[in-house]
Amino acid sequence: MQRERVSENVYWFQSEVYAQVTAGVVTGPKWAVVIDTLPVPEETLAMRSFIEEQLEVPVQYIINTHFHADHTWGNSYFPGATIISHELCRQLQIQHGPTSLEAAQHQNPIFKSVKLIYPHLTFESGSLSLRVGKKNLTLFPTPGHSKDGIAVLIEEDRVLFAADAFLPIPYFVNGDIEALIATLSSFTDLGLENIVQGHGDIILRGEIEETIQSNINYLKNLQKFVRKALKNKYPLRAAAEIDVVECGKDRVMLGGLGDSLHTNNVRWLLSQYAAESGIELLDTPGDDFNDDIVDE
Numbered sequence: 001m002q003r004e005r006v007s008e009n010v011y012w013f014q015s016e017v018y019a020q021v022t023a024g025v026v027t028g029p030k031w032a033v034v035i036d037t038l039p040v041p042e043e044t045l046a047m048r049s050f051i052e053e054q055l056e057v058p059v060q061y062i063i064n065t066h067f068h069a070d071h072t073w074g075n076s077y078f079p080g081a082t083i084i085s086h087e088l089c090r091q092l093q094i095q096h097g098p099t100s101l102e103a104a105q106h107q108n109p110i111f112k113s114v115k116l117i118y119p120h121l122t123f124e125s126g127s128l129s130l131r132v133g134k135k136n137l138t139l140f141p142t143p144g145h146s147k148d149g150i151a152v153l154i155e156e157d158r159v160l161f162a163a164d165a166f167l168p169i170p171y172f173v174n175g176d177i178e179a180l181i182a183t184l185s186s187f188t189d190l191g192l193e194n195i196v197q198g199h200g201d202i203i204l205r206g207e208i209e210e211t212i213q214s215n216i217n218y219l220k221n222l223q224k225f226v227r228k229a230l231k232n233k234y235p236l237r238a239a240a241e242i243d244v245v246e247c248g249k250d251r252v253m254l255g256g257l258g259d260s261l262h263t264n265n266v267r268w269l270l271s272q273y274a275a276e277s278g279i280e281l282l283d284t285p286g287d288d289f290n291d292d293i294v295d296e
Contacts, residue, residue, distance in 0.1 A: 001043040003050065004202070007157040009133060011055075012196055013047050015039050019254055020199045021070045024161050025051055026154060028133030031060035034081070035152050035161045036198075037074025041113055044074030061130065063139065064119055065163030066149045067092035069100055071198070075117040084128070085119035086141060088148035093118050144172055144180025145198075158191055164198035168253045169244070169261050170215045173268040177219055184216050199254055214248060221247040226269045236281055239270045 002014040009028070015021040015038045024035040025047070032051055038044045051059055059078045064085040065071060072093060075083055085093075097116045104111045127140040136155040142165040143149055152161040164171065165183050172180050187195070188209065195203040195211075203211050225247065229238035244251055244262035251258050274281050 001038065001046050003047075006159055006194055006196070006202065007154070009135065010154060010157060010159060011050075012202060013038060013043075014201075015043055015070075017043060018070060019257060020201075022196055022198060022200070023047060023071075023074075024152075024196060025055070025059075026132045026135055026137060027051070027055050027057050028135070030057065031132075032057045033061040033063065033130065033132050033137065034059050034078065035063045036065055036071040036163065037062070037077070039070040039073070040110055041074070041077065042110070044077045047074075048077055063137075063150075063152055064089050064093075065151065065161070065198070066146045067096065068146065068164070069097070069104070071163065072097075073101070073111070073114050073116075076115040082121055083117060083119040084121045084130070084139065086148045086150050087122040087124045089150070090119040090122050092146075092148055142183045142186075143176065144178075144183045145170075145175050147175065147179075149175075149183075153190065158193040159196065160187065160190060160192050160194070161196045162187070162198065166195055166197045166203070166215070168197065168200040169249045169258050170219055171261050171265060172219075173264045177223065177269060181216055181219050184212055184219075187212055218248045222265060222269060226266060226273055229270065230273055230277065230279060235270065235274070235279070239266050242266050 001016055004012045006012050009026060011025050013023045018039040021039045023038050026033045032055065038047060048059065051057065059081050062075055062078055062081045062083045064083060067089045101111065101114060101116060127138050130137040138153045138155060139150050142151040142162065145164040149163060149165050151163060151165060170180055192208055193205050195208055197203065225242045226239060229235050229242060232238035244258060249258065
């Protein structure tokens with residue numbers, strides 16, 4: 001696990017085990033707020049030890065930015081903490097969590113100690129504020145990556161924990177590309193000093209505007225190329241040739257996951273646009289995509 005001080009009483013943690021997942025903590029004089037947890041128990045426990053032993057405060061609140069397992073399965077390692085999320089996040093954890101955890105525990109014994117603890121305090125619209133020492137944390141919806149997504153803005157420091165609404169390569173499978181574009185566009189008005197991505201490194205002030213625009217450009221390029229592929233005689237074959245670099249992103253990112261994330265984006269969007277247009281996607285010789293795109 002890596003860690004870094006972002007600003008006074010604000011720390012960032014990054015997984016060295018899986019996909020550079022990030023988490024954070026904001027401390028006050030008597031207690032701390034954790035923003036997401038790390039994907040494996042060992043790293044979440046190391047984060048808790050740092051907070052309790054070096055920062056010398058207990059964790060009173062955990063904010064779950066969205067329901068995905070790599071950000072929420074550490075909830076149980078902070079006993080007694082109150083978990084805060086969007087109401088949809090709680091619902092989706094209850095819906096998907098048990099099946100996902102059972103599968104993970106079957107595949108890897110490191111998850112045997114994980115217990116699902118669902119959010120206790122939720123909100124459905126608008127924003128929610130939480131005061132930690134001298135800092136005000138504002139929680140607000142950031143849909144697109146997932147419909148339950150929220151971000152956390154530390155008002156005084158202009159630090160945004162954007163979670164998976166902001167990634168080195170935008171990802172919207174099971175989400176909504178238009179909502180994600182709108183969410184990213186809204187970040188330009190916040191006067192930010194840092195953006196903490198849900199995966200990857202911290203975006204610094206001088207890089208923020210360019211990186212936001214790069215992510216928006218990738219999504220818009222993807223829309224353009226997928227629509228073009230859908231007009232092709234063999235749309236699956238044409239879609240398989242949509243290159244991540246051509247869309248504006250590097251192939252090597254997040255430990256080599258860039259290509260697979262991009263491919264999944266293409267599949268999801270092609271399936272969505274085909275359904276909207278009443279087009280049936282059929283296999284043709286040479287198609288690189290799997291058959292399951294027809295069943296999305």
